[in-house]
Amino acid sequence: GQQVMQIPQYQHVQEGEDFTTYCNSSTTLSNIQWYKQRPGGHPVFLIQLVKSGEVKKQKRLTFQFGEAKKNSSLHITATQTTDVGTYFCAGMDSSYKLIFGSGTRLLVRP
Amino acid sequence: GAVVSQHPSWVICKSGTSVKIECRSLDFQATTMFWYRQFPKQSLMLMATSNEGSKATYEQGVEKDKFLINHASLTLSTLTVTSAHPEDSSFYICSARQGRMRGANVLTFGAGSRLTVL
Numbered sequence: 002g003q004q005v006m007q008i009p010q011y012q013h014v015q016e017g018e019d020f021t022t023y024c025n026s027s028t029t030l031s032n033i034q035w036y037k038q039r040p041g042g043h044p045v046f047l048i049q050l051v052k053s054g055e056v057k058k059q060k061r062l063t064f065q066f067g068e069a070k071k072n073s074s075l076h077i078t079a080t081q082t083t084d085v086g087t088y089f090c091a092g093m094d095s096s097y098k099l100i101f102g103s104g105t106r107l108l109v110r111p
Numbered sequence: 112g113a114v115v116s117q118h119p120s121w122v123i124c125k126s127g128t129s130v131k132i133e134c135r136s137l138d139f140q141a142t143t144m145f146w147y148r149q150f151p152k153q154s155l156m157l158m159a160t161s162n163e164g165s166k167a168t169y170e171q172g173v174e175k176d177k178f179l180i181n182h183a184s185l186t187l188s189t190l191t192v193t194s195a196h197p198e199d200s201s202f203y204i205c206s207a208r209q210g211r212m213r214g215a216n217v218l219t220f221g222a223g224s225r226l227t228v229l
Contacts, residue, residue, distance in 0.1 A: 101155040
């Protein structure tokens with residue numbers, strides 16, 4: 002079945018440093034979505050990427066979708082303590098099933 | 112925006128009892144709902160896909176007799192954990208898809224239900 006792998010598992014950065022998490026699917030995706038989950042909370046939708054090679058920005062967050070629609074990345078510029086949480090990519094297949102990656106837990110030292 | 116309400120937010124039960132979790136779409140009709148399970152510090156694992164008016168489709172390794180899913184209306188899906196055991200203790204999260212509306216590829220998640228089986 003479809004698998005979505007995500008690295009790194011953890012990232013501990015100093016406030017102000019950049020952060021990147023990478024996502025790779027075993028199959029071609031119809032779209033990829035990114036979610037953020039704060040400790041004790043539920044996943045909150047951040048963005049969806051649909052087109053091959055697509056790049057989207059949300060303030061300090063930059064999201065990319067690979068040309069083959071099998072990989073994606075999330076880059077945060079100049080992290081802040083409010084960025085703390087676990088970032089999940091999730092790949093959607095043609096049947097609208099959303100398969101989550103393993104997540105990257107971001108910790109930010111003030 | 113779209114809101115999904117999940118109830119209860121937490122529940123503690125004795126081993127052997129059954130627990131029902133409800134997932135409601137409050138301001139839209141959800142043709143499809145998905146049930147996920149999340150263990151501490153792990154990712155969300157898709158358990159089953161629930162389509163209104165039809166039987167749920169379970170992922171490999173998920174016991175359909177153990178986790179009963181009912182999607183009787185376009186705004187309500189329920190997950191019943193039957194004869195719960197301590198290993199069923201987990202965070203259960205539902206999500207809903209808005210059918211054919213624009214943005215239907217985006218899922219709205221409920222706040223989750225934390226189940227603890229003693």
